[in-house]
Amino acid sequence: MTNLLVEDSPASSQPTVSGTAKNAIELRGIRKSYGDEVALHELDLDILDGEFFCLLGPSGCGKTTTLNIIGGFVGATAGAVSVAGVNVTKLPPNRRPINTVFQSYALFPHLSVIENVAFGMRMAKVPKPERLKRAQEALDLVGLGTFSDRAVTKLSGGQAQRVAVARALVNKPKVLLLDEPLGALDLKLRKRLQTELSIIQRQVGTTFVFVTHDQEEAMGLADRIAILNGGRIEQIGTPEEIYRRPCSRYVAEFIGESNILGGRKQGEVFHLENGAHVPITANAPEDTTSLVIRPESLRITANGFLDAEIVSRAYLGATTRIVMRLSGSEQLVVSSLSDHALEDHDRTGLEIGQMVSLAWSIKAAHPLVEQLEKKEDPNGKSE
Amino acid sequence: MAHDMEVVNPRAGLFRVILTAYGVLIYLFLFTPIAVMVLLSFNKSKVVGFPMTGFTLDWYSSLTQNMIIQDALGKSLAVGVSVTVLATVIGTAAAFPLVRAHIKYRSAVRVFITLPIMIPGLLIGVAILVLSTNILHLQPSLPIAVIGQTVLATPFVILVVSSRLESLDRNFERAAADLGAGPVQRFSFVVLPLVYPGIVAAALMAFTLSLDEFVVTNFIIGSDQTLPIYIYSQLKFGITPEVNALASLMLLGTITLVVVTTLGLRLIKMLTAKSRQEEKTGVPA
CATH class of the missing domain: 1.20.5 (Single alpha-helices involved in coiled-coils or other helix-helix interfaces)
Structure with a gap:
């Protein structure tokens, strides 16, 4: 069951284990415009063989367009698409070694579950006994082994999603595309299927390209994430890189919560706009314009770097979220493990209106260099 | 509640x-x-009207003896089948570009193509008569009647099939393409199975439309008689109980056709489900 996809052609479908990592997908200079409207600007992207890759961004950022260009459902205005080293730019979807899990699943309503799963092999003229056997194995893999004769119209959302995954994976694609496949499901089921997807991905070793607007989902699933904004890639990196070292204000604000303090660097001191100054790492660029500090990096102590007034306080179970106001009007959010917040601060009580002092590990303040034009144009069209 | x-x-x-x-x-x-x-039609009296004088099946049995009626029935069926085949093929073929091609002024094109439904049958009848006799020098005949009825039935087929086609989620075809199906395979394995109930309904509509078409047919059929033409010719001699019986039978025929088609569609569904079972177990049930 575990080697469903590697039984026939171990060489082509095994994930890269040795150092000869090659790219499953290469996008070069991909542009897409609809009339005057530009959906994608000069996009270059390498997706490694066997990796779980997420395209993340808000609606309209170009993530689905990118996926459709990889799948062959949308033609790029310019640029080239390669899959496993083969240029497929001019090939229609049916001739690309790629399969897709659609957002709406698109299971054929006139076919049973197993006929849906066997459809790709039927098109490839795989003999019937073999395709039924392999379809059954694929259904076993997604935990729906007993559902083969069901009508797809009688499946729940989660079951339909799993059938769609089995239908795509059974063809042993080089790359599996997933277009917000969990978008229609409720939160609990979503979490469970996220876990299942990542287990399946590790079992079969196929390259997954996953589109989502849910940053938590992307962080939880992906080996690497590309964050798209207005038809451009803002940043590519592992979830940790993106969270700890965002390359722009956009990324910092899109992924998790951020406190962004504007100011300018002078030696090892960062002068804030309200006149206060805080320490900054020596290796931060000289033209640093802001510091990104995550809420959980801020600590309330006796004598920290910054004084702030407590504006509100919310107990959220595991964490307690405290909103502070700096002199000036800037607000900071502090998120603290509830147990710690209580332990350290019962004596002071952390009452609203109280003045406290904030500190952080100097390394936890990530420097950003923002272009002036970017501030004026929030869409980032700064060419 | x-x-x-x-x-x-x-x-x-x-x-x-x-x-x-x-x-x-x-x-x-x-x-x-x-x-x-x-x-x-079950009234004993030769005079059509109430009160009824008794129950009889005589009028029905006399129908079976009437060769003219049987000939008319044969022609009606022949015309009906021809019209159904022609209108269904032409209409289905037309529905695809109407829904899927990038047509400018699509709604105008749609109204225009379905115009024969709005135009009075009388005008269509006269128009076809003029075209066939005066321009093409073809005498009114059964084939001309088939063409005339096809003109009437095709717009209905286009309407029914195109509405079915419009409600078809294009993602099914994208999914089929994704799974390796070329254009022909997408059509035969995905599109056709999903729209055929619409096509069957359209064919049924075309057939029933043809069966009772009188206005256009009367102009262009020439010396042949379909059932409606025959009934009309009989009315010259007054309404006879025989005509009532014939009309009742036509009604029965139409109802039977609808029921049989509906059951047939259901049977096909059941049989495919059954053959799935057999494939699975390897034993015919």
Whole structure:
């Protein structure tokens, strides 16, 4: 069951284990415009063989367009698409070694579950006994082994999603595309299927390209994430890189919560706009314009770097979220493990209106260099 | 549950009575003439009208002896089948570009293509007669009648099939392409199985339309007679009980056709489900 996809052609479908990592997908200079409207600007992207890759961004950022260009459902205005080293730019979807899990699943309503799963092999003229056997194995893999004769119209959302995954994976694609496949499901089921997807991905070793607007989902699933904004890639990196070292204000604000303090660097001191100054790492660029500090990096102590007034306080179970106001009007959010917040601060009580002092590990303040034009144009069209 | 409405509207009960009565009246309005016709076809008296003098099947048995009627029935069926095949093929083929091609002024094109439904049959009849006799020098005949009825039936086929096609989620075809299906395979394995109920309904419509078409047919059929033409010719001698019997049989035929088609579609569904079972177990049930 575990080697469903590697039984026939171990060489082509095994994930890269040795150092000869090659790219499953290469996008070069991909542009897409609809009339005057530009959906994608000069996009270059390498997706490694066997990796779980997420395209993340808000609606309209170009993530689905990118996926459709990889799948062959949308033609790029310019640029080239390669899959496993083969240029497929001019090939229609049916001739690309790629399969897709659609957002709406698109299971054929006139076919049973197993006929849906066997459809790709039927098109490839795989003999019937073999395709039924392999379809059954694929259904076993997604935990729906007993559902083969069901009508797809009688499946729940989660079951339909799993059938769609089995239908795509059974063809042993080089790359599996997933277009917000969990978008229609409720939160609990979503979490469970996220876990299942990542287990399946590790079992079969196929390259997954996953589109989502849910940053938590992307962080939880992906080996690497590309964050798209207005038809451009803002940043590519592992979830940790993106969270700890965002390359722009956009990324910092899109992924998790951020406190962004504007100011300018002078030696090892960062002068804030309200006149206060805080320490900054020596290796931060000289033209640093802001510091990104995550809420959980801020600590309330006796004598920290910054004084702030407590504006509100919310107990959220595991964490307690405290909103502070700096002199000036800037607000900071502090998120603290509830147990710690209580332990350290019962004596002071952390009452609203109280003045406290904030500190952080100097390394936890990530420097950003923002272009002036970017501030004026929030869409980032700064060419 | 039905009583919940009474909380909102205390007079809901009264409205329900009125609505029910209105519904019954509409059925009476629609079906009284047909019921009277069927009833009188069993009347013993040679005079068509009430009171009925007794029950008889004579008029039906005399139909079976009437060679002219049997000939007309044969022609009606021949024309009906030809029209059904032609209109279904032409209409289905037309529905695809109408829905899927990038047509400018699509709604105008749609109205235009379905115009024959709005144009009075009389005009179509005269127009085809003029075109065939005066321009093409073809004498009115059965094939011309087939063409005339096809003109009438095709717009209905286009409407029914294109509405079915419009409701077809294009993602099914994208999914099929994704799974390796080329254009021909997408059509035969995905599109056709999903729209064929629409095509069957359209074909049925074309057939019933042809079966009772009189206005256009009368102009262009020449010396041949379909059943409606025959019935009309009989009316010159007054309404006979025989005509009532014939009309009742046509009604029965139409109802049977609808029922058989519906059951047939259901049977196909059942059989495919059954063959799936057999494939699975390897044993015919």
